[in-house]
Amino acid sequence: MVSKTTLEAIERYKEKSLPYILEIEGIRKEFPGVVALDDVQFRLRPGSVHALMGENGAGKSTLMKIIAGIYTPDRGTIRLRGEEVVLASPLDALEQGIAMIHQELALMDWMTVAENIWIRREPKNALGLIDHRKMTQMTRELFAQLRLKIDPTAQISTLTVAQRQMVEIAKAVSHRSQVLIMDEPTSAITETEVDHLFEIIRDLKARGVAIVYITHKMNELFEIADEFSVFRDGKYVGTHTSTDVTRDDIIRMMVGREITEMFPKEEAEIGDVIMSVENLSLPGTFHGITFDLRRGEILGLAGLVGSGRSNVAEALFGVTPATEGKIRIAGRDVTIASPADAMREGMALLTEDRKATGCFLPLTILENMQIAALHEGHVKLGCVDERGMTNLCLEMKDKLRIKTPNLDERIENLSGGNQQKVLIARWLLTKPKILILDEPTRGIDVGAKAEIHRLISRLAQQGVAVIMISSELPEVLGMSDRIMVMHEGHMTGILDRAEATQVKIMELAAR
Amino acid sequence: MDNVQIEPVKRQRRGLPQELNILMVLVAVALVFEILGWIFQGQSFLMNTRRLTIMILQVSVVGIIAIGVTQVIITGGIDLSSGSVVAMTAMITMSVAQSGDYARAMYPALTDLPVMVPLAVGLGLGLIAGMINGALIALTGIPPFIATLGMMVTARGIAKWYTKGQPISFPTDSFAAIGSGAWPVFIFLAVALIFHIALRYTRYGKFTYAIGANPQAARVSGINVQRHLIKVYAIAGLLAGLAGIVTAARAETAQAGMGMMYELDAIAAAVIGGTSLSGGRGRIFGTVIGTLILGLMMSGFTFLRVDAFYQEIVKGVIIVAAVVADTFRQNARSKKA
Numbered sequence: 001m002v003s004k005t006t007l008e009a010i011e012r013y014k015e016k017s018l019p020y021i022l023e024i025e026g027i028r029k030e031f032p033g034v035v036a037l038d039d040v041q042f043r044l045r046p047g048s049v050h051a052l053m054g055e056n057g058a059g060k061s062t063l064m065k066i067i068a069g070i071y072t073p074d075r076g077t078i079r080l081r082g083e084e085v086v087l088a089s090p091l092d093a094l095e096q097g098i099a100m101i102h103q104e105l106a107l108m109d110w111m112t113v114a115e116n117i118w119i120r121r122e123p124k125n126a127l128g129l130i131d132h133r134k135m136t137q138m139t140r141e142l143f144a145q146l147r148l149k150i151d152p153t154a155q156i157s158t159l160t161v162a163q164r165q166m167v168e169i170a171k172a173v174s175h176r177s178q179v180l181i182m183d184e185p186t187s188a189i190t191e192t193e194v195d196h197l198f199e200i201i202r203d204l205k206a207r208g209v210a211i212v213y214i215t216h217k218m219n220e221l222f223e224i225a226d227e228f229s230v231f232r233d234g235k236y237v238g239t240h241t242s243t244d245v246t247r248d249d250i251i252r253m254m255v256g257r258e259i260t261e262m263f264p265k266e267e268a269e270i271g272d273v274i275m276s277v278e279n280l281s282l283p284g285t286f287h288g289i290t291f292d293l294r295r296g297e298i299l300g301l302a303g304l305v306g307s308g309r310s311n312v313a314e315a316l317f318g319v320t321p322a323t324e325g326k327i328r329i330a331g332r333d334v335t336i337a338s339p340a341d342a343m344r345e346g347m348a349l350l351t352e353d354r355k356a357t358g359c360f361l362p363l364t365i366l367e368n369m370q371i372a373a374l375h376e377g378h379v380k381l382g383c384v385d386e387r388g389m390t391n392l393c394l395e396m397k398d399k400l401r402i403k404t405p406n407l408d409e410r411i412e413n414l415s416g417g418n419q420q421k422v423l424i425a426r427w428l429l430t431k432p433k434i435l436i437l438d439e440p441t442r443g444i445d446v447g448a449k450a451e452i453h454r455l456i457s458r459l460a461q462q463g464v465a466v467i468m469i470s471s472e473l474p475e476v477l478g479m480s481d482r483i484m485v486m487h488e489g490h491m492t493g494i495l496d497r498a499e500a501t502q503v504k505i506m507e508l509a510a511r
Numbered sequence: 512m513d514n515v516q517i518e519p520v521k522r523q524r525r526g527l528p529q530e531l532n533i534l535m536v537l538v539a540v541a542l543v544f545e546i547l548g549w550i551f552q553g554q555s556f557l558m559n560t561r562r563l564t565i566m567i568l569q570v571s572v573v574g575i576i577a578i579g580v581t582q583v584i585i586t587g588g589i590d591l592s593s594g595s596v597v598a599m600t601a602m603i604t605m606s607v608a609q610s611g612d613y614a615r616a617m618y619p620a621l622t623d624l625p626v627m628v629p630l631a632v633g634l635g636l637g638l639i640a641g642m643i644n645g646a647l648i649a650l651t652g653i654p655p656f657i658a659t660l661g662m663m664v665t666a667r668g669i670a671k672w673y674t675k676g677q678p679i680s681f682p683t684d685s686f687a688a689i690g691s692g693a694w695p696v697f698i699f700l701a702v703a704l705i706f707h708i709a710l711r712y713t714r715y716g717k718f719t720y721a722i723g724a725n726p727q728a729a730r731v732s733g734i735n736v737q738r739h740l741i742k743v744y745a746i747a748g749l750l751a752g753l754a755g756i757v758t759a760a761r762a763e764t765a766q767a768g769m770g771m772m773y774e775l776d777a778i779a780a781a782v783i784g785g786t787s788l789s790g791g792r793g794r795i796f797g798t799v800i801g802t803l804i805l806g807l808m809m810s811g812f813t814f815l816r817v818d819a820f821y822q823e824i825v826k827g828v829i830i831v832a833a834v835v836a837d838t839f840r841q842n843a844r845s846k847k848a
Contacts (some may be wrong), residue, residue, distance in 0.1 A: 361724060371734075
């Protein structure tokens with residue numbers, strides 16, 4: 001529930017009749033090594049839907065989290081109802097009238113709908129115990145307002161994703177929130193459910209609620225949004241009304257930058273097909289993935305976050321094997337049921353999340369680097385050939401220019417870029433024929449990035465076939481011989497280096 | 512274009528800082544008892560070979576278990592079943608190790624068997640118990656705490672059911688020899704050396720640490736995590752079986768109540784020795800020292816004629832203190848990083 005001081009602020013606001021309910025000016029937010037937002041502005045009108053647009057990493061989520069009180073900006077001002085405010089925490093934001101509907105819904109599965117909605121402000125009876133009957137009644141009234149048909153006494157775990165979303169929205173409404181943030185609300189629901197959601201959104205608009213809307217779907221933008229603001233590389237690009245621009249204009253605003261000289265793609269001789277993938281599917285995740293990969297080729301894999309790129313990589317490497325389709329390596333049909341199988345076929349996978357699935361944080365650089373290579377030899381008389389292994393790792397350390405005094409350092413003491421190099425070295429020690437790199441330069445400083453790009457190019461020249469997933473379009477365009485684009489689990493096209501442009505990729509990636 | 516920014520790399524002293532710490536604790540504990548010995552008993556605590564020998568003999572069995580438990584904890588798991596497995600293997604092993612001179616042997620047809628038979632039975636039983644633990648954990652995904660808790664209760668139950676609570680005695684001389692003299696100590700040290708080498712220098716060891724440090728990353732690195740976990744728990748079971756054999760041989764009798772709380776002493780020894788309950792860190796050397804610290808404390812309190820009840824209280828406090836110290840050290844480390 002909004003607090004008392006907020007209620008007073010709302011009264012003052014009503015008298016003023018300002019054009020904007022929320023004004024954000026000069027916001028800057030830095031994370032270690034990255035400037036997520038740089039001098040960003042954003043203005044939200046009451047009773048409107050305002051979409052945030054931009055590529056992955058453009059800064060939309062950071063801005064959204066600042067508005068929701070999850071992050072505190074390093075610099076800049078936030079004016080709510082014409083008065084400067086500090087949003088110290090999500091709870092603070094909620095009390096000031098800003099609610100967020102999370103992409104991963106934040107409801108308690110084992111409690112009822114009513115309990116979830118009224119948590120922390122349950123109606124009490126004379127004994128100070130929770131009055132469940134009254135709570136159910138309050139929920140019914142709330143749902144009637146929103147024309148929702150959900151049983152207040154149902155357990156959340158029995159509801160569909162769409163219904164849960166409606167419960168979250170109802171919860172926000174019950175808080176009398178004036179600003180509602182929706183992060184990709186339609187990403188997991190069916191079309192009829194989308195229609196219902198849009199009805200509710202229009203209803204909320206009519207009551208003067210302002211909605212910040214994040215989506216990757218262009219069509220929705222034109223259907224539901226009144227205005228949109230575009231962000232690129234953490235910077236504000238501009239705000240427009242959705243009626244006076246075309247889809248192409250928006251895409252151009254989203255990508256509009258030149259490819260820098262960052263990506264030293266060196267010509268490599270492209271050899272024969274080493275891997276062909278046919279109709280690879282994992283129901284519910286991706287479908288009908290078909291492509292050939294040649295020696296010396298770099299195949300870029302583009303698509304928005306959640307399009308299934310990483311899932312394809314994990315399926316190829318046997319982390320989560322596909323259930324349908326064929327993989328042929330060097331002309332032979334192979335079954336890859338585990339990473340060990342994939343490694344036997346000469347594959348290597350640098351995973352997307354360095355911390356979660358890459359590094360062994362408590363272990364040393366040496367231990368981290370050698371682990372994959374230990375599967376094939378390097379063992380003498382039952383013991384690991386420490387000296388030989390150390391020499392190989394030292395060689396790798398020099399070759400990849402890993403900055404560390406010695407290999408006995410714990411990997412957690414290295415910077416992100418150096419950790420990434422250690423992980424790349426881990427796979428190079430297995431001498432892979434097919435190297436799958438998932439976001440190889442994410443969260444890495446510029447210098448290390450260029451080194452990793454050069455290394456990838458050089459590996460391709462040595463005949464390694466590379467699949468590179470990246471959310472950075474310039475990187476994909478700069479490095480790849482061909483680019484496969486995915487959208488919602490489907491391949492939407494494969495572009496040749498010559499014909500590929502940022503606009504073409506975005507068109508395939510964000511239908 | 513390369514940025515010339517040199518990142519500060521924190522230097523770490525090489526060697527065994529952690530082991531050095533724990534060694535110093537051992538020395539400190541010994542010195543405290545030495546001083547208290549002169550003050551209250553008017554005699555030296557350390558300059559008494561007999562006392563020290565008895566002390567090491569007493570902790571050898573727990574030490575053997577602790578070596579297996581350490582490996583389990585390094586994978587990020589826990590083994591609560593080892594004390595009960597000691598009882599179970601002691602009982603069943605003793606029943607096939609009885610001397611023919613004894614008229615009321617449990618299996619009169621199976622008396623005076625060569626020592627290899629009870630040895631194989633004991634080790635095999637421990638191995639099976641451990642494999643069941645490992646298979647439950649790796650294949651069903653239930654928490655190690657629950658799987659080994661189940662084994663703890665079950666194995667103790669089997670030990671009691673086997674003779675309906677009656678002890679089994681009168682082993683052959685060759686079986687009793689396993690527990691005589693300093694043999695338990697030799698067995699303990701040999702096991703320690705074998706697994707010190709296994710953990711530090713073999714693929715088995717590297718994979719064990721990797722799984723404990725990050726099971727997902729271990730899987731992506733091509734390690735068959737499930738199979739490896741079964742191996743580690745099987746080894747822990749095998750060592751508990753060995754401890755059961757040694758216990759029975761040394762006492763020349765087996766009872767269902769043997770090995771009570773040994774699992775907790777073993778976990779305590781590992782933790783005091785620097786093994787991290789969050790997995791990925793720990794050394795056999797540390798566990799050996801941890802075992803000696805526990806033994807020294809027991810022996811020291813007895814020497815000072817401190818009531819047995821106080822001994823337990825102090826032991827509990829020390830175990831918690833060791834983990835708190837370890838947690839602080841870890842937090843300090845990650846803040847620095």
